[in-house]
Amino acid sequence: MQKKVTNITFNPGFKENIYYPEVFRGLWITNRHFFVNMWRHTLNLFGIRTKVRPAVTYQYPEDPRPAHYRLRGRHRLTEKQNGAMRCTACMLCETICPCDCIHIVPGESPDPHIEKFPEEFTIDLLRCCYCGFCVEACPVDAIRMDVTRTEMAGYTRDIILTKELLLGKVKAHPWENWIAEGVEEKAG
């Protein structure tokens, strides 16, 4: 099947060659943008009509871009009400993980009512593709991916989340620079 090709020819006449009419049309548009945005900035300065945004910019650290409620951020392990881990080391998440980034070492739980618990639960974050399969696979709602935890950066190539980091036992930096801290802690 032949592709449909549209040829657009543009023959500039005197009006285009002299540039002035088109130039003033363009200047009118940018000028309008300037004054509309200045008017909105001024109104916002006095707290009027703050829903209307004068600029598309998000002032990032103070005013981050609102995330979608189904965004899959950094993983988190949840706890029961008595403080024990929900995870029963059933290995479903490790099995379904397409990136092979979850590594669980099961152990015998100290609680006599519970059979197993993970002695180690590590996620190699650089391998993770944030598909969310582990969250869907988990039968006990032990692993979640949070909307708010999206600021992930580190200084090394082995960013490995340990069980303590995933449980939030290791205190995170206010700027969410927690991975680098964790890595340093592990190395030290």
Add this chain to the structure above:
Amino acid sequence: MIDWVILAASAVKMLIMIAIVMGIAIILTWVERKQSAVMQDRIGANRADILGLRIIGLFQPFADAIKMITKEDFIPPFSNKFLHTLAPVITFFAVLVVFAVIPLGPPLEIAGRTISMQIADINIGLLFILAFGGLAVYGVVLAGWSSNNKYTLLAAVRGSAQMISYEVCLGLSLIGAIMIYGTLDMTDMVLQQSGYWFGWIPRWGIIMQPLGALLFLPAAIAENKRVPFDLPECESEILGYHMEYSGLRAGMFMFAEFIEIIFIAALFTVIFLGGWQIPYLYWDGFHWPWGGMWYLPFWFVKTLEFLALFGKIAFMIYFMILVRWTLPRFRYDQLMRLGWKYLLPLGVLNLAVTGVVLVIIGRI
């Protein structure tokens, strides 16, 4: 015999002029970034602060200056060191010296002396401006050639061709105004724009010479090498004539460009927008064309005139930044076609029409 009073007055005027021009140029580096941001629905530079005080980023020029001063000032070992150092100085000198003939107000009568508000009250003001405007080409050519780099040399060739072409249009667009005013003295030009047609249309240059004003602006922007005529510079891709400059020397080129924006705005204001004049404002207040008066004290009128001059200059600066952030760059052949095939014939046409009209109304 040296008149010491005139000499002292000139020194004071020089200091005031340099302070004003440099101050505006420093603020312009911030204004350009901020205005372009607002035009493009962005926010712009607002992070620079002193001790947590950030007035919508007004300290950005200081941050820029500190950055530029503390950067390494590198002279390439393969360059001609003398000319490499000289080029930014020439550029800077050429754009700064022309402010000597820009009048800031009407001549003042103080203690029996008439003190002109120009630094140099010479009666060849416009010729002086065109001559020193032509000197700016040397800055471009020397910077490009002395860097001993193929790209800067090509940019310098482009730049010199462009500047020489557009200087023709620049001069030609001003000749119509010169014919009407019959003088080259800048103060005299402003004073001649004080009358009214039919008692209410101010006789500003832009009303008597609309085509001249329309031709002057693009030619002047091309002389300044700003977008859409920034072929010699084009910092984003094809490399400009000041590629081998760093630190404060590159800053001087950039700063010279901002000073020239102010200069073009001032020149346009003086020749086409009636300088410091406000319509219907006389020395004792407003005389409305529909009758009636509004008396104002003398000092208030003088202040208003001074503010009017800078308001007009600010408007022209706004317009030039608007142009710079709206239009894409001309291709080289488009640039030359616009200059030689459209602006130049239109300039000649403007000249002929002005001459015919002047003969008809009996001024020549």
